[in-house]
Amino acid sequence: MNKEKNNLIKEYEKKIKLIKKYNRQYYEKDSPSITDSEYDKIKERLVFLENEYKFFKKKGSVQNIVGSPPSKKFKKIKHKKAMLSLSNAFGKEDMNDFLKKIKNFLKSYDSTIDFFSEPKIDGISATLIYENGLLKTGLSRGDGETGEDILNNLKTISQIPKKIDAKQIPKILEIRGEVYIGKKDFETLKENFANPRNAAGGSLRQKFSEETAKIPLQFFAHGFGIVEPMIFKTQSEFLEKINQWGFSTNPHSKLVKNLNEIENHHKKIESLRASLDYDIDGLVYKVNNIELQSRLGNTSSSPRWATAYKFSSEKATTKIKDIAIQVGRTGAITPVAKVQPVTVGGVVVSNATLHNEDEINRKDIRIGDTVVIQRAGDVIPQVVSVDKTKRDTSSKKYIFPEKCLCGYKTRKEINVVTKKEDAVRRCLRGYDCDYTAKEKLKHIVSKEAFNIDGLGKKVIEQLWNLKIIKFPADIFNLDYNQILKLEGWGSLSIQNLKNAVKKASSIFLDKFIYSVGIRHIGQENAKIIGNFFISIDNFSNLFNPLKREKLLNNLNELDGIGNTQILSINNFFANQKNVEVIKALIGVLQIKNFKIINKKGKFSSKSLMFTGGFEKMSRSEAKSLAEEHGGKVLGNISKKLDILVVGNVKPTKKKIEKAKGLKIKIVSEEEWYDFLNI
Ligand code: IVH
Secondary structure (H helix, E strand, C coil): CHEEEEEEEHHHHHHHHHHHHHHHHHHHCCCCCCCHHHHHHHHHHHHHHHHCHHHHCCCCCHHHCCCCCEECCEEEEEECCCCCCCCEEECCHHHHHHHHHHHHHCCCCCCCCEEEEEEECCCCCCCCCECEEEEEECCCCCCCEEEEEEEHHHHCCCCCCCCCCCCCCCCCCEEEEEECHHHHHHHHCCCCCCHHHHHHHHHEEEHHHHHHHHHCCEEEEEEEEEEEECCCCCCHHHHHHHHHHHCCCCCCCEEECCHHHHHHHHHHHHHHHHHHCEEEEEEEEEEEEEEHHHHHCCCCEECCCEEEEEEEEEEEEEEEEEEHHHHHHHEEEEEEEEEEEEEEECCEEEEECCCHHHHHHHHHHCCCCCEEECCCCCCCCCEECCCCCCCCCCCCCCCCCCCCCCCCCCCEEECCCCCCCCEEEEEECCCHHHHHHHHHHHHCCCCCCCCCCCCHHHHHHHHHCCCCCCCHHHHHHHCHHHHHHCCCCCHHHHHHHHHHHHHCCEEHHHHHHHHCCCCCCHHHHHHHHHHHHHHHHHHHHHHHHHHHHHHHHHHHCCCCCCCCHHHHHHHHCCCHHHHHHHHHHHHCEECCCCCCCCCCCCCCCEEEECEEEECCCCCHHHHHHHHHCCEEEEEECCCCEEEECCCCEEHHHHHHHHHHHCCCEEEEEHHHHHHCCC
């Protein structure tokens, strides 16, 4: 009996461990490695053991430890207004830049701009839409464009009003905020989750809202999506009002007016941080005036009117055991210090970036050195300084390898604009270098590119090592039967992967251009280029060297595209392998035409150019207004230009003459304001 009991206890403990492992896989968003039914079988067996044998009772109910895995089957709903992310600031200088950029954009140098500061809650974002005061829609952030319908789960949170009982509320009111779990409450949930944020995420994604209701979730409201009619003038007024309407808003918010006040407030809240019952990782600073917010608008990923000022980074001292090199998707060689594991701000760090060869030389960093490393926000830890007093006398200067991991020579290029040698060494073999190619694949599946769920960096690594994928098109021609046989894959994860790949194979031209990973072509530039070519057929003309030259000349006329980008595109397409890769992708994808955002705008199908300074607005604002009204902004005068807008402050005479010669319509600063009704 004793032996049997021992065996049962062993089995029980093993299965509990397994279940916890699978729970983590589920909750911590990577795709689960077993099917629901396999999971249920283990769970059933555990429940059986607990019910059957008294000696398990003391260990507590399996149900409590296990919970139920979050569902993947929520209805997808497109956000009425995209849920963007925030840019980051890591210190006073970054904040100064943020303030300067705003002033420049608004051309507001004399008047002060009020900023509203709020803690940045480390939770899960959600958005709630109230129609005539009734909570009708509740979505997760999803990829920012499309969220998941988690209304029923959100309704279990007591701090989320189901109904707003107040007069004069907007007909449509979208409230955005953060779902979180208090630090104290988390203590009882520790078993299942790595941290409160994961716990909140897992709980919100439960299939049955009764499960969600068991978890003590809380909600802080911090922003709005669509509001009709818009009745708020400032962020502070908005928060005050919705607080009266029953939403909980963070009490540690404050109106600040300048960098000094920002710094003081920041230090004050940082000193409170540990005593708060919820995790915060910095403060969000927002332009308080909502009209100014809309004038400032957004870049492709974040608003210009807000930033997250992270708390100062955490530092630790450790020793460099070795220096390894890593190859990035552009072939950039990055040295990485392998350090003795050390805890920095609660996270164990064993790798820290050394940036590039010049940085190692400048700081004279050597293997064996005692160094200070720091971790700020979610960025990769870095080596900041060396303690040379602790250096061994036998230590030798680190010689940076001249070869890539693929064995071929690397080069430092000459920057076309500055004419100086790059600090970064690169392997220029592109897809011919296995290391670069693998990174390119990781970029292709990333969130901002094809966004293939279940095909993260680790999976790419696995499939690459097994030679299942080598080129991007292989991702869309996977042999799923072969993958099913691999460790860690089950029928459920295969089905999810199939769905994700299928969904990703239909893509807009601009996303496609970004995804193929041309150096210097980020999301913004990809949009400009997408808008220029419109269709993949037109874009494919770049394969032809003769057509390419002409096209690139035209492309060069667009505002935002400069010599650096043109040269990079040219180099990219001059490489036959790249062309082959793109052709293969075109063969397996459905590439949709660029969506012209504002076809019916005042300037639709017109191209504009600005010269001289404007009194009421910056060049950037003028440009974004022109685009908002459907126009295309050029950087040069040519026959293709339709309108030259001449600002009153020092316009270039030559440009005006040239435009006149080409019979281009010339518009004065005053006429420009009339156009826009301002
Ligand atoms: S304002 C454009 N205020 O941080 C987004 N966001 O990286 C404007 N967050 O997903 C967001 N606390 O969910 C704002 N007080 C706060 C916040 C906050 C946490 C989250 C937000 C967003 C992420 C942005």
